[in-house]
Amino acid sequence: MKTVDFMRFRHVASALSLILIVVSVASIAVRGLNFGLDFTGGTLLEVEYETPEPLDVVKRILDDAGYRDVVVQNFGSETDILVRMSEAFRDDLGNEVLGLLQESATDNKLTLLRSEFVGASVGEELRDQGGIAMLIALFVVMAYVAFRFQWKFSLGAVLALFHDVIIVIGMFALFQWEFDLNVLAALLAVIGYSLNDTIVVADRIRENFRISRVGGPIEIINESLSQTLGRTLMTSITTLLVLVALFFLGGDIIHNFALALTIGIGVGTYSSIYIAANLLLMFNISREDLLPPEVEEVDDMP
Structure with a gap:
């Protein structure tokens, strides 16, 4: 050798x-x-679609709307989507995001399952x-x-x-x-x-x-x-x-x-x-x- x-x-x-x-x-x-969100804190949203929606489409919509550090993934099923963002939590944020996504998915019915704060601590x-x-x-x-x-x-x-x-x-x-x-x-x-x-x-x-x-x-x-x-x-x-x-x-x-x-x-x-x-x-x-x-x-x- x-x-x-x-x-x-x-x-x-x-x-x-x-x-x-x-x-x-x-x-x-x-x-x-x-x-990332795991260290800084932010907002976590769970949205249910009536029919599956491509994750890259959802992420692009939220990015274009100005939300920061958006991460989108399926949660349990193809119709259940988990959205994480470093946006500061507020009571109306969930409905705001839901309305934005609903406008882009007129043929789909969306339901907000949860909206919660992920603490930086x-x-x-x-x-x-x-x-x-x-x-x-x-x-x-x-x-x-x-x-x-x-x-x-x-x-x-x-x-x-x-x-x-x-x-x-x-x-x-x-x-x-x-x-x-x-x-x-x-x-x-x-x-x-x-x-x-x-x-x-x-x-x-x-x-x-x-x-x-x-x-x-x-x-x-x-x-x-x-x-x-x-x-x-x-x-x-x-x-x-x-x-x-x-x-x-x-x-x-x-x-x-x-x-x-x-x-x-x-x-x-x-x-x-x-x-x-x-x-x-x-x-x-x-x-x-x-x-x-x-x-x-x-x-x-x-």
């Missing part, structure tokens, strides 16, 4: 990652995240819990990898995960894509996916350090990455095929979820090669770090 010289470009990769992190952090600090609680969940996940990852491998692998894996999450969040801040609970769930999924990829690479690096008698750390890491390259590419490509289908065909509700995962998997695959492995070189990984501890023999003779 041909060994690819991945580490030849490690300095270029380090510079690229540094630029992406700086841009991401600056975007988060300056532009902030465009939080719930969103803030969920946001805080989601952030805590990510921090706990990173801490558990660090503890597991340190126990399973070695502290240099642990620190490299966590920094790679931090790299992936910051870049995904930064892209959402830079382009002002809506950040909701679906995106938060995608970030947790990115952590799991990227960690799985990093663990596979780390396991092969550890084994090759133990069994190889020639070559330095750079050669051994290149050999390990080359051996896992086929598995990494096949996993990433098959996953991305599903996500692309969800992105284009999954509807508005799952659109940003698929987008965040697509970015995360792309960045995670890159970080498994050029962040986690590169950091091992920066930490001066050596065979001595990975040799199993010697067991002292106890002399039972008196």
